[in-house]
Amino acid sequence: MTIALAGNPNSGKTTVFNALTGMHQHVGNYPGVTVEKKEGELKYKDYEITVVDLPGTYSLTAHSIDEVVARNFVIEEKPDAVIDIIDSSNLERNLYLATQFMELGVPLVLAFNMSDIASKQGLEIDKVKLSELLGAPIVFTVATKKIGINELLDEAINLVEKKTTIRRTTPSYGKEVEEEIRKIEDLLVKDKDLIQKYPSRWLAAKLLEGDSEVIKKIKESKYSDEIIKQVEKSTAHLTNILGDTPEAIIADGRYGFISGACSEAVKRTYEVRHTTSDKIDTVLVNRILGLPIFLGVMWLVFKFTFAASAPLCDWLDAGMGWLGDKIGGLLPEGSAIQSLIVDGIIGGVGSVLSFVPIIFLLFLAMAALEDSGYMARAAFIMDKLMHKIGLHGRSFIPMLLGFGCNLPAIMATRTIEDRKDRIVTILVNPFMSCGARLPVYTLFIGAFFPKKIAGNVLFSLYLLGIVVAIIMAKIFRRFLFKGPAAPFVMELPPYRVPTIKGLLIHMWERGAVYLKKAGTIIFAGCVLVWFLSNFPWNPQYSKDYDTLIEQAQGNEELITQLNNQQTFEKLEKSYAGKLGRAIAPVFRPLGFDDWKVTVGLVGGFIAKEIVVGTLGTLHSVGEADEESESLRQALQNEIRPDGSKMYNPLVAYALMVFVLLYIPCVATIAVIKRETNSWRWPIFAAFYSTLIAWIVSFVIYQGGRFLGLG
Ligand code: GDP
Ligand code: MG
Numbered sequence: 001m002t003i004a005l006a007g008n009p010n011s012g013k014t015t016v017f018n019a020l021t022g023m024h025q026h027v028g029n030y031p032g033v034t035v036e037k038k039e040g041e042l043k044y045k046d047y048e049i050t051v052v053d054l055p056g057t058y059s060l061t062a063h064s065i066d067e068v069v070a071r072n073f074v075i076e077e078k079p080d081a082v083i084d085i086i087d088s089s090n091l092e093r094n095l096y097l098a099t100q101f102m103e104l105g106v107p108l109v110l111a112f113n114m115s116d117i118a119s120k121q122g123l124e125i126d127k128v129k130l131s132e133l134l135g136a137p138i139v140f141t142v143a144t145k146k147i148g149i150n151e152l153l154d155e156a157i158n159l160v161e162k163k164t165t166i167r168r169t170t171p172s173y174g175k176e177v178e179e180e181i182r183k184i185e186d187l188l189v190k191d192k193d194l195i196q197k198y199p200s201r202w203l204a205a206k207l208l209e210g211d212s213e214v215i216k217k218i219k220e221s222k223y224s225d226e227i228i229k230q231v232e233k234s235t236a237h238l239t240n241i242l243g244d245t246p247e248a249i250i251a252d253g254r255y256g257f258i259s260g261a262c263s264e265a266v267k268r269t270y271e272v273r274h275t276t277s278d279k280i281d282t283v284l285v286n287r288i289l290g291l292p293i294f295l296g297v298m299w300l301v302f303k304f305t306f307a308a309s310a311p312l313c314d315w316l317d318a319g320m321g322w323l324g325d326k327i328g329g330l331l332p333e334g335s336a337i338q339s340l341i342v343d344g345i346i347g348g349v350g351s352v353l354s355f356v357p358i359i360f361l362l363f364l365a366m367a368a369l370e371d372s373g374y375m376a377r378a379a380f381i382m383d384k385l386m387h388k389i390g391l392h393g394r395s396f397i398p399m400l401l402g403f404g405c406n407l408p409a410i411m412a413t414r415t416i417e418d419r420k421d422r423i424v425t426i427l428v429n430p431f432m433s434c435g436a437r438l439p440v441y442t443l444f445i446g447a448f449f450p451k452k453i454a455g456n457v458l459f460s461l462y463l464l465g466i467v468v469a470i471i472m473a474k475i476f477r478r479f480l481f482k483g484p485a486a487p488f489v490m491e492l493p494p495y496r497v498p499t500i501k502g503l504l505i506h507m508w509e510r511g512a513v514y515l516k517k518a519g520t521i522i523f524a525g526c527v528l529v530w531f532l533s534n535f536p537w538n539p540q541y542s543k544d545y546d547t548l549i550e551q552a553q554g555n556e557e558l559i560t561q562l563n564n565q566q567t568f569e570k571l572e573k574s575y576a577g578k579l580g581r582a583i584a585p586v587f588r589p590l591g592f593d594d595w596k597v598t599v600g601l602v603g604g605f606i607a608k609e610i611v612v613g614t615l616g617t618l619h620s621v622g623e624a625d626e627e628s629e630s631l632r633q634a635l636q637n638e639i640r641p642d643g644s645k646m647y648n649p650l651v652a653y654a655l656m657v658f659v660l661l662y663i664p665c666v667a668t669i670a671v672i673k674r675e676t677n678s679w680r681w682p683i684f685a686a687f688y689s690t691l692i693a694w695i696v697s698f699v700i701y702q703g704g705r706f707l708g709l710g
Contacts, residue, residue: 002050002077003156006070006101007085008094009056012113015143016085017053020153035069044153052079058093060100062213074106075198081107081156088112088140089121091266092258098134099254102170105199107159108136111152115140123266130265133489135169172491173205173253175415176242180234181205187230191221207231208238208246243499256493260380263492277494281377285492290381297374298400305362312357320350336537340530343617348526352518352609358435360511362404367506370397371498380490389470390477392416393490395425399469401510402432403462406668407517408510410675417488420481424473426672427685430664431469433462436608439626440659443612447632448652457653465660468692517607517667525606525666532576533599533617539573541566571618576602590658590694591651591701591710594638601658607665650710654701661693 007013017025021040028037038053054073055066062068074082082101086094091112101108112118112125131138137155141148158164172178184204189195194203194217206214208231218224238246263285284293324346331338369375375397383393394416401409409429416422441461445454545566552558571577579602580595587593596618603610612626619634638646647655663686664672672682704710 001047001081001156001160002052002079004052004054004074004077004079004082005085006054006074006082006097007056007111007113008058008087008090008097011056011085011087011094012141012143013053013056013085016083016111016113016141016149016152017051019143019146019149020049020051030069030073033065033069035065044150045157047157049153052077057097059097060104061209062211068213071100071104074101074104079106080160081109083109083111083152083156085111085113085141085143087114088118088123088125089114091118091123091125092255092262095134095258095262096254098136099171099257102135102168103199103202103205105168105170105202107156109152109155109159110134110136110138111141111148112138113141113143115148116142116145126265126267130261131166133169133261133265135167137164137166169489170201171254171257171489172415173250174493176238177205177208177246177249177253180208180238180246183234184208184227184230187223187227190223194218194221205250208235209250210235210245210247241499241502241505242496243502244496252493252496253491256376256491257489259492260376261489263380264383264490277373277492280495281492284374284377285380290377294378294381297369297378301362301365301369302403304365305358309357309361313354316354316357317350320346320353324350336534339534340527344526344530344534345523347613348529348610349518349523352436352522352607355435355609356511356515356518359404359514360507362435363401363408363510364503364507366397366401366404366510367503368498371496371502371506373493373495376490376492380492383490389473391425391473392418392421392488394488395421398425398429399432402429402434404435404510405514405517406430406432406434406664407671408513410668410671411513412510413675420483423676423681424476424481426675427476427681427688428469428473430668430685430689431465431472431661433465433660434608436665437659439612440604440608441656442626443615443631444635444647444652444656446627447635448647448649461656461660464657464696468661468696472692521665521667521670522607522609525603525610529576529603529606529610529614532579533571533574533614535575536573539570541569576618586694587658589702590654590697592646592655592658594646596638597655601662604659605663605666607667608659611659648710650701650704653704654697657700658693658697661689661696663690663693 005013005017017038017040021042024042025038025040028039029035030037035055040051040053042049042051052073054070057064057067057070060067060071073079084098084101086098088094098108098110110131112127118125125138125140127138127140137158139148139151139155141152143149155164173181181201181204184207185200188200188203198217203214203218207218207227215228218227221227235246238249242249283289286293324342327346328338328342331341366375369378379393379396382396386393386395395413397415398409398412401412406429409432410426413422413425413429416425441458445457449457543565545562549559549562552562576599577595580599583602584593584595584598587598596615599618600611600614603614612631615635616628616631619631619638635647636645640646663669669682669686672685673679676682701710
């Protein structure tokens, strides 16, 4: 068996080599170059072991002969194990080389040498955790005292005999670079000979780094033209949106990986990377300050989102109203086609479009936090808390995005490698109250709660969503997806100034998902809701409204009243009205067995944005949004058959809780199907969340009544 010794200069490689081989050494040359090759032999247990002392290097680029020699030996001679000698008193810098062996996928043992110096410096390394995070066994050694040398051999033998249980890992370079790597890999795998020798991911990364040796190799391939073209395209794209060369971004990815792993498993690191990033991190990732700072940042993000979007929303609203009037004027008054286009499509899709500013600005702010590197810190801080509910820090960003729209939030779970973690994160995501649910709260809080406590009521709903998500995640982890969360490094890449272009692209990527939903599913949904609430087109009325209105000429008040009565009766007799009445009894134990709100809830399955508009239509108050006083009054005056009031604050609260928790919208269900690649989870999500919604609303309503609140 052959073992290669690698490591930074002065890490103690030669000392380890001597400790292993004693006098049995000889010196030769690596083929074709003048670099000295030291080899030695030893016998250990039943193995005849050849040890090769590779040149000391900091990295494995093509920039120096030593590095090329070291990596070619590892790739071409395929030693049975590579022992990377790491100066553990200079840990982060030394691990940089190790990350590159991880990328090469070689069987790797990490010798944490100079561990005597490290412990004198007060470094405490959690060996088990760090080796899990780095995906390679770690042995503490003091080469000068021959401590840990046999253990090194044992671990190397474990690798050869495949007894090691540690799962291999490799640093991730961030979403953008990973996407480009995948594109290049797709071309590389066509050349079977090439990828037999080199891992395709490694080749792709090296091409992006502009590695001259690898480019030379690729030029020999049949597919070199396509590959080189894609590499050039990817390089230009990355440079453009990230504002730096791929080589620098990839290096950042490795440092981020190391920094994240060490922050988790090493105490009191005397970091070598005394960069600005580290200085900022002493404050932002601080044990005590980290969380409050993060909460402050989030507060600012939401403040910014709502303040900056308010005028834009108003303009859009006004614009849609104007468009409705204009187009409505061109169509025959009172016709089905006018009603469909103006009320159904422009009204419905318009109410969705009025959220575009909120959602885009929230995603813009999130992009700024992600691209600058702060989001990685936030996820790092939350990692410990997330572990308590059986999830991972990586689940955290998707949860935050959920406050905008659950669609891109669920798509953002792609960064979670572990399937169990990912599905749990997806399943609880819809409990994060998305922007589309807000108008329902605004409407009901405005109608049934005093202004003084309005903010607190709203906050309590968001909080309830988070609490339910936490409880459900814990339950899923306990019963449905057992087993501990897989260890992953939470990368801490260096901070960088985001580029405008990068921010806009990232905002657009997520926002476009929402726009697409408005253009497809919601469009179709609005037509459906319109149809259900307008047909039969000319029902059998209880009075002859047309004649009555004609007779009332001149009495505007009476005409309005008659018009409203007619609209109401039409709705009551429509398919939607019948549907609402059929389902409403289900909500009797929750206090809101009102057929109109039931129709609204059914519409909310298509998109939560539809609920308020539907209520407006059903209460025949004409154009209605969540701020309209007429709709609020109509709700306040709504009575039950026995003459008592339908709503009071308790009923309204139970209703809002139901809206918060019940079935995710159709688009979310579709995304869950796509992302989990099965029908099982979307169907499960639809049923379990509705059940949870019913139970929680029931407990709140009945509990409230028991306490005499309503
Ligand atoms: P190389 O450049 O990687 O081959 O490093 P060397 O083996 O030449 O070692 C560099 C220096 O570190 C020498 O002075 C060694 O005696 C010393 N050294 C190596 N291993 C250890 C160790 O585990 N603890 C301490 N305290 N010193 C070490
Ligand atoms: Mg040496």
